[in-house]
Amino acid sequence: MKSFGTYHPLVIASYFIFVFFISCLSMHPVSLGIHFVSAVLFTLCLSGMKKTVRLILTLLPVGCLSVLMNVLFNHNGITILAYFPNGNPLTKESLLYALCAALMLITVILWCSALYCIMTSDMLIYVCGRVFPSLALMISMALHFVPEFCRQWKVIANGQACIGKNEKTLKNTLRIFSILITRSLENAMDTADSMKSRGFGLMPRTSFSNYIFSVRNGIVLGILLLLGAYIMAGIFGTGFCFQYFPQIKSPEISFYPLSLWLCEALLFLLPVILSCWEEHRWTVSQSKI
């Protein structure tokens, strides 16, 4: 799966832009299912069974909270199931809508974690650096900040353990935290100084990157753009029509939405398909030797 990370940043960026747009914009239950399954498959290929299960388990409470909030504040729908203590109804439609919205939320968070694994800060700066350089730098530094924080925490905790403060008391934890904050503030000063001394902010400035837009990148980008444009047309047209309120109503399933769902699955699973295909080619060429 890491092989998708070797593609050109433009290809990766456009893939994720399409993925985020499509999974945020289409609320058809079938599409949501496709998005969720492909997000899980993507994460599975990327970080293995154990991590995926853990990620989904941590996301479940978020989903439950979102369902609860939606149901508490949205009472639309014709099928009344029960009444809340204050007198507002709980309806089947609002419940279903809440479930779908929660599924969408979880899917998008899964995609975010995938984006974080695939897209390095180097790529981010390459893609956005021309258009909004300072924002791109800030985003990449912010993304870098959390794992760096965790790493530093471990280093400091080990250091403290060496001088005999290895008990997990509140005092020791606070001590580690205080050291961590001091250290990161110092780091920020250092970073600023070093950037200034290397001429950050001067106008005639270039940045180096060794990404080459090869033929395979072109092919994949072409496929991405074609599929993405078709699905976007479906989203802004009538392809994903589904009515939640006031009653659940779905147009009859015809060829057009079916083709859209097929394209969605293809687009979303493109990296998985590519990596499987590459692995297959690798084993075939190995066995030929």
Added chain:
Amino acid sequence: MKNKILFSLIVLFLLILTFWWGGNAPGLQGMPTPLVENAAPSKEKVQADQSPSVAVETPKTEDANEASVAATGTPAEENKSTNETPAEPKEETNPTISESSEELTCTLSVQCDTVFSHTDWIDSGILDILPADGLIFPPQKVVFYEGESVYDVLLRQMQENRIHFEFSTTPLYNSIYVEGIGNLYEFDCGEGSGWMYKVGDTFPKISCSEYILQNNDVVRWMYTCDRGKDVGDTVQ
């Protein structure tokens, strides 16, 4: 410099687009009539701080209402010890008042026939579920207890008949705002649409939870598409 001008132009364009989409544009969602200046939303949501400015032309009804609130408030609290609760489980909003035992009747109806003259403004999905004659709750005599408000009666009838009904509460003013009845919500049919209530011949300018009903009152809930003008409210 060039970028800044471009940026502000884009922002301006987006704002215009948003307002257009938001329904102010004629022909899309909004009113073909010119907008009324300073028109306070004359739906039932007139809260305590707004009522003096809006209800200038109906000071009498308002005073009477406030007087009736004050009048029924104290004896109801005294009646608390009698413990004769009516067979209505959901009365959390105003328990002290509803415990008075005297059974009175009023006529209640909920109608939305104004929607059918603006069918191009409303979503077809909502139009499908509305009754053809526009009567969500046909006029009928209903029982209420002394000291109950318009809202109490509406809530009980809607729950008994399993008709959808959503409202929001402002605890500070103890006021209820009716958002939707029978899945027909405010703003569903143009910008000036929403639910209003009429007791007898007047549209009270106070929240429906503040209006205490008298015996044989005729309460009509009406859906307006034009800030009350199309249902006969002359006060703006």
